[in-house]
Amino acid sequence: MMIRLDKYLADMGLGTRSEIKKEIRKGSVSVNGVSACRPETKIDTDHDEITFRGESVAYVKYEYYMLNKPAGVVSATTDRQETTVLELIKERKRDGLFPVGRLDKDTEGLLLLTNDGGLAHRLLSPKKHVDKVYFARINGRVTGTDVENFARGVDIGDDRPTLPAELDVCSSGEYSEVRLTIHEGRFHQVKRMFQAVGKEVIYLKRLQMGTLSLDKSLKPGEYRRLTEEEVERLCSQGRKL
Numbered sequence: 180m181m182i183r184l185d186k187y188l189a190d191m192g193l194g195t196r197s198e199i200k201k202e203i204r205k206g207s208v209s210v211n212g213v214s215a216c217r218p219e220t221k222i223d224t225d226h227d228e229i230t231f232r233g234e235s236v237a238y239v240k241y242e243y244y245m246l247n248k249p250a251g252v253v254s255a256t257t258d259r260q261e262t263t264v265l266e267l268i269k270e271r272k273r274d275g276l277f278p279v280g281r282l283d284k285d286t287e288g289l290l291l292l293t294n295d296g297g298l299a300h301r302l303l304s305p306k307k308h309v310d311k312v313y314f315a316r317i318n319g320r321v322t323g324t325d326v327e328n329f330a331r332g333v334d335i336g337d338d339r340p341t342l343p344a345e346l347d348v349c350s351s352g353e354y355s356e357v358r359l360t361i362h363e364g365r366f367h368q369v370k371r372m373f374q375a376v377g378k379e380v381i382y383l384k385r386l387q388m389g390t391l392s393l394d395k396s397l398k399p400g401e402y403r404r405l406t407e408e409e410v411e412r413l414c415s416q417g418r419k420l
């Protein structure tokens with residue numbers, strides 16, 4: 180792919196286009212070993228060697244991160260008041276990263292961050308019914324009747340009931356623990372499903388989205404890049420759906 184030098188460096192998260200233009204003019208950038216002074220220089224992303232302040236900068240078209248979202252941060256790219264999930268990615272990151280879908284501020288767990296709009300679209304499309312698996316702690320006794328209701332689909336106040344969902348009860352008592360698999364992603368869906376059967380979600384964590392499972396070694400707030408295999412599986416699932 181051929182792109183301008185300043186866009187190349189901005190895409191790779193080295194600064195805004197205007198900051199980068201200044202750096203290029205200062206002589207901080209070289210192309211194939213030769214100092215570059217024109218931001219509009221055309222770069223072949225597959226073959227040219229770019230360095231910024233002496234460090235090689237390879238061009239990566241797409242980046243994929245798995246974040247164990249902690250409670251207290253919002254699933255947005257910017258926010259005037261709240262910490263965003265993007266701010267948790269501390270290393271230099273590719274421009275254009277965004278969270279694929281939203282988890283509520285108080286929800287923890289698996290969140291995919293990428294700049295791959297095509298994949299995000301396929302994973303979020305209501306027509307594709309990508310599975311999402313959650314662990315939840317419920318204030319109240321979850322019963323076999325709840326399991327049956329969820330398996331039929333419940334009325335959560337939208338124009339149509341939810342799709343059938345699989346509810347596995349891990350423990351049931353004054354407080355219950357469950358695993359819930361849903362096949363759509365409506366606003367506050369899990370909380371509203373339990374509300375519809377007279378119960379309250381007091382803790383919610385996403386464990387899985389499509390073929391991607393939360394890496395158990397990631398503590399809340401920690402993240403890692405997806406492996407090539409994880410990316411390949413997600414992308415091929417997205418293509419098949």
Ligand code: URA
Binds near residue numbers: 283366367369370
């Ligand atoms: N369902 C909810 O109610 N909240 C979330 O964050 C995700 C699914």
